[in-house]
Amino acid sequence: MATGARHTDRREDALSRERIVDAAVELLDIAGESGLTFRALSAQLKTGPGAIYWHVANKSELLDAATDAVLSAATTGDHAGSPAERIRAVALGLFDAIDQHPWLAPQLANNPWKSVTLQLFDRVGQQVQALGVPSPAQFTSASALMIYILGAAGQNAANAANARTQQPDGDRAALLETESAAWERLDRAGYPFLHDIAAQFREHDDRAQFLAGVDLILAGITALRPQG
Amino acid sequence: MATGARHTDRREDALSRERIVDAAVELLDIAGESGLTFRALSAQLKTGPGAIYWHVANKSELLDAATDAVLSAATTGDHAGSPAERIRAVALGLFDAIDQHPWLAPQLANNPWKSVTLQLFDRVGQQVQALGVPSPAQFTSASALMIYILGAAGQNAANAANARTQQPDGDRAALLETESAAWERLDRAGYPFLHDIAAQFREHDDRAQFLAGVDLILAGITALRPQG
DNA sequence: GACATGCCTGGAACGCCGTTCCAAACTAGG
DNA sequence: CCTAGTTTGGAACGGCGTTCCAGGCATGTC
Numbered sequence: 167m168a169t170g171a172r173h174t175d176r177r178e179d180a181l182s183r184e185r186i187v188d189a190a191v192e193l194l195d196i197a198g199e200s201g202l203t204f205r206a207l208s209a210q211l212k213t214g215p216g217a218i219y220w221h222v223a224n225k226s227e228l229l230d231a232a233t234d235a236v237l238s239a240a241t242t243g244d245h246a247g248s249p250a251e252r253i254r255a256v257a258l259g260l261f262d263a264i265d266q267h268p269w270l271a272p273q274l275a276n277n278p279w280k281s282v283t284l285q286l287f288d289r290v291g292q293q294v295q296a297l298g299v300p301s302p303a304q305f306t307s308a309s310a311l312m313i314y315i316l317g318a319a320g321q322n323a324a325n326a327a328n329a330r331t332q333q334p335d336g337d338r339a340a341l342l343e344t345e346s347a348a349w350e351r352l353d354r355a356g357y358p359f360l361h362d363i364a365a366q367f368r369e370h371d372d373r374a375q376f377l378a379g380v381d382l383i384l385a386g387i388t389a390l391r392p393q394g
Numbered sequence: 395m396a397t398g399a400r401h402t403d404r405r406e407d408a409l410s411r412e413r414i415v416d417a418a419v420e421l422l423d424i425a426g427e428s429g430l431t432f433r434a435l436s437a438q439l440k441t442g443p444g445a446i447y448w449h450v451a452n453k454s455e456l457l458d459a460a461t462d463a464v465l466s467a468a469t470t471g472d473h474a475g476s477p478a479e480r481i482r483a484v485a486l487g488l489f490d491a492i493d494q495h496p497w498l499a500p501q502l503a504n505n506p507w508k509s510v511t512l513q514l515f516d517r518v519g520q521q522v523q524a525l526g527v528p529s530p531a532q533f534t535s536a537s538a539l540m541i542y543i544l545g546a547a548g549q550n551a552a553n554a555a556n557a558r559t560q561q562p563d564g565d566r567a568a569l570l571e572t573e574s575a576a577w578e579r580l581d582r583a584g585y586p587f588l589h590d591i592a593a594q595f596r597e598h599d600d601r602a603q604f605l606a607g608v609d610l611i612l613a614g615i616t617a618l619r620p621q622g
Numbered sequence: 623g624a625c626a627t628g629c630c631t632g633g634a635a636c637g638c639c640g641t642t643c644c645a646a647a648c649t650a651g652g
Numbered sequence: 653c654c655t656a657g658t659t660t661g662g663a664a665c666g667g668c669g670t671t672c673c674a675g676g677c678a679t680g681t682c
Contacts, residue, residue, distance in 0.1 A: 180659085181659080181660080203638085203639070203640085204639080204640065204641080205638085205639080205640095208661080208662095213660070213661060214660070214661030214662050214663090215640085215641075215642095215661080215662085216641090216642080216643080216644085216660070216661055216662070216663095217659070217660045217661055217662095218661095219640095219641070219642080220658090220659060220660075221659095224640075224641075225640065225641090272500070272503075272504075275500075275503065275545075275548055275549065275552060276500075276552045276555075277552070277556075278549050278552060278553065279573060284577075284580075284585065284588060285584075285585075287587070287588070288584075288585045288586070288587045288588050289587075290587075291587030291588070291590075291591065292586060292587050294587075295587060295590070301590070301594075302594070304587075304590070304591055304594075305591045305594045305595060305598065305603075306603060306606045306607060306610065307610065308587070308591075309603060309607065310542065310606075310607035310610050310611070313542055313545045313546045313549060313607065314538065314541055314542050314545060314611075316545055316549070317503075317541040317542060317544055317545020317546070317548065318541045318545070320503055320545065320548075321503065321506050321541060321544070324503060324504045324505070324506060325506065327504075328505075345507060349512075352512075356516075357512065357513075357516045358516070358520060359515070359516045359517075359518075359519030359520050359522075359523060359532075359536070360512060360515070360516050360519070362519075362523070362529070362532070363519065363532055363533045363536075366530070366532075366533045367533060370533065375533075375534060375537060378534045378538075379534060379537065379538035379541065381614075381618075382534065382535065382538050382611060382614040382615060382618065383538070383542075383610060383611055383614055384614070385613075385614035385617045385618050386609075386610040386611055386612070386613040386614025386615075386617065387610060387614075388617070389613045389614065389616070389617035390609075390610060390613050408630085409630080409631080431667085431668070431669085432668080432669065432670080433667080433668080433669095436632080436633095441631070441632060442631070442632030442633050442634090443632080443633085443669085443670075443671095444631070444632055444633070444634095444670090444671080444672080444673085445630075445631045445632055445633095446632095447669095447670075447671080448629090448630060448631075449630095452669080452670075453669065453670090
């Protein structure tokens with residue numbers, strides 16, 4: 167059997183697409199998006215760049231595979247509760263996944279309409295339908311939810327990444343304090359709103375804030391629905 | 395006067411931060427994010443990379459300057475109409491700017507809390523206050539709007555970029571047709587929602603869709619407001 | 623005019639990246 | 653054992669951001 171069933175009894179430390187993707191995820195989690203390098207990957211797998219290219223076409227495909235691996239593990243959620251609760255569950259699942267793996271955010275934002283994204287979009291859309299939204303408004307509602315969810319998770323990931331580069335200790339409270347103080351120092355005429363909410367910002371919780379935004383959109387969907 | 399007032403009577407073709415930033419914007423518009431290179435910039439300005447580094451610290455600073463230049467020109471909008479109308483105006487201004495300069499999207503998404511973003515956030519927040527939203531909910535409402543606006547513009551830019559790489563002719567209709575047909579080909583059990591809205595998706599207008607999402611959030615803000 | 627002083631230029635070079643190439647090592651079938 | 657095919661991994665290519673530095677050039681002083 168020349169081609170066909172490979173990898174049957176090969177040596178123990180043989181490379182495989184799976185081992186490569188796992189190592190890639192590990193590198194991404196540790197060192198961020200710029201930490202995934204074919205050379206670093208080679209070093210970790212104790213091989214050369216050429217060997218990796220035998221199993222993976224290029225870096226883009228590797229990133230896609232890493233995204234699929236992480237997200238398919240994270241989005242196998244439960245399917246219970248009201249439509250609104252299920253939408254919150256999907257949203258929180260994605261939010262937490264991106265929180266744990268910040269490199270996911272640009273990956274999802276830059277490739278809408280990839281398989282994983284479509285699955286999530288469909289799950290959200292199903293619940294929008296279950297909410298009783300009339301057909302013409304379903305696309306708008308589901309899109310708005312999806313855009314908000316991906317956008318919020320993305321900005322959160324960007325904040326986390328920036329925080330990590332500025333303060334390696336990961337002291338989120340200190341960063342909030344710094345930014346909030348900066349807002350209060352802005353001139354009141356030019357930035358009246360930031361002045362007013364600086365205190366709120368200092369004490370806000372990202373996850374709760376995210377959920378509140380989801381609820382805001384859900385409220386809008388319900389409000390614009392006929393016979394609410 | 396050695397230091398101090400420079401560039402008084404230097405030669406005609408002298409470099410300057412402004413000329414560099416203008417050339418950078420031009421390159422970004424023509425060739426996208428990956429088209430901005432210190433070598434390409436050198437060639438266009440008929441100089442070497444080293445000369446550019448005298449006026450600009452690094453690529454990140456150059457991108458920031460390009461973002462500021464384009465956005466400050468695009469967001470000097472009018473200040474008339476109801477709060478909701480003004481929010482729509484700010485949103486559309488940003489949407490159109492990103493539509494014209496797709497490289498803006500990742501730039502804004504990855505650097506929240508930069509000066510330009512703060513200005514926009516404040517403008518949105520002022521109108522949220524004008525809508526009569528009580529103080530504790532103002533931050534949530536303005537954040538949700540901002541996240542949606544940046545997220546939608548970003549995904550739109552990503553779509554545009556993908557379309558450009560896949561079909562250089564920029565035939566948006568063909569791309570919509572392709573994607574919509576792909577949705578209809580998906581199995582109905584796994585993707586019931588995508589199946590249902592494939593036709594809507596084929597005919598949707600990005601800009602109108604974007605505005606509908608803004609209105610959805612505005613409706614939610616109004617609905618959750620006491621004594622609406 | 624000549625000269626010294628520092629701003630400004632631009633080409634060469636460094637280390638890193640993604641990617642390609644290919645000789646060698648290894649496995650399996652005859 | 654030999655041969656054919658799969659898999660490996662190190663070397664090399666072009667391009668990137670960035671640094672370095674020898675020199676050009678406008679200016680202030682005689």
